[in-house]
Amino acid sequence: MLSEPILEIRNLKNVNLKGGIVLDGFPSVGLANAIASECLIRSLKTELVAIVDSATFPPLSIIRSAMPNFPARVYANEELNLAMFVSELNLDQSLFRPAAKLMLDWALSSNCDLIVSAAGVPYEEGEAADTSSPSVFAVGSTPHALKLAAEAGIPPSISGSVAGIPAILLNEGSWRKYDVIVLLVKVVQNAPDFRAGAAVVEALAKLAPAAKCDVPALLKQAEVMETTLKKLKSDQVVHSNEERMYG
Numbered sequence: 207m208l209s210e211p212i213l214e215i216r217n218l219k220n221v222n223l224k225g226g227i228v229l230d231g232f233p234s235v236g237l238a239n240a241i242a243s244e245c246l247i248r249s250l251k252t253e254l255v256a257i258v259d260s261a262t263f264p265p266l267s268i269i270r271s272a273m274p275n276f277p278a279r280v281y282a283n284e285e286l287n288l289a290m291f292v293s294e295l296n297l298d299q300s301l302f303r304p305a306a307k308l309m310l311d312w313a314l315s316s317n318c319d320l321i322v323s324a325a326g327v328p329y330e331e332g333e334a335a336d337t338s339s340p341s342v343f344a345v346g347s348t349p350h351a352l353k354l355a356a357e358a359g360i361p362p363s364i365s366g367s368v369a370g371i372p373a374i375l376l377n378e379g380s381w382r383k384y385d386v387i388v389l390l391v392k393v394v395q396n397a398p399d400f401r402a403g404a405a406v407v408e409a410l411a412k413l414a415p416a417a418k419c420d421v422p423a424l425l426k427q428a429e430v431m432e433t434t435l436k437k438l439k440s441d442q443v444v445h446s447n448e449e450r451m452y453g
Contacts, residue, residue: 226287236326236393241403245419256280286416306374324374326393347379347386358412
């Protein structure tokens with residue numbers, strides 16, 4: 207039996223987030239959770255409290271303000287009892303289970319009561335993307351997690367499936383009787399979906415009112431991205447027509 211790849215967490219500061227929330231910001235389909243985490247980090251006063259590393263990670267350093275950063279990190283705000291895992295890496299599938307277990311273990315050791323993740327559900331072929339704010343639904347690892355979502359006004363998703371790290375968080379949370387909520391949101395496939403990210407932030411704010419983010423800025427980015435994608439699509443059509451005419 208093959209052993210799982212090893213992920214390690216290096217704590218820069220021990221934090222006590224008693225009763226707090228951990229947000230899973232590892233990229234998934236549509237990047238809604240990653241966008242939400244990044245927005246919160248920029249909008250709230252957070253500090254880097256840990257880094258996540260693995261021998262299986264590519265040799266990569268994220269440079270910001272001329273300083274190096276590990277590509278997977280943990281930020282926290284102890285006053286708000288809020289922590290966020292973020293990463294610029296699209297993890298290999300072999301790392302999904304270790305990453306989920308590491309998050310759960312870190313949340314428990316930091317006295318957090320809840321992990322919130324998000325899973326993008328791609329629009330069906332031919333289905334029009336929601337140009338306002340896509341609806342968000344919740345699934346929970348425990349009856350108490352579902353109750354928390356219901357009290358926050360987030361309706362449950364009765365059936366379906368969840369994949370990736372959010373799936374492992376749900377399953378392990380159920381096994382350990384630990385509260386995990388996964389927010390399901392429709393996303394544009396093969397592109398960052400800032401509207402979906404904004405919807406996840408707004409849903410998270412219902413669970414943790416202190417989790418405020420610059421949602422208008424996200425929606426502005428969505429408009430810019432849509433214009434860019436439309437232009438690319440138009441350019442591809444023109445190029446294709448030219449090839450048929452002169453090819």
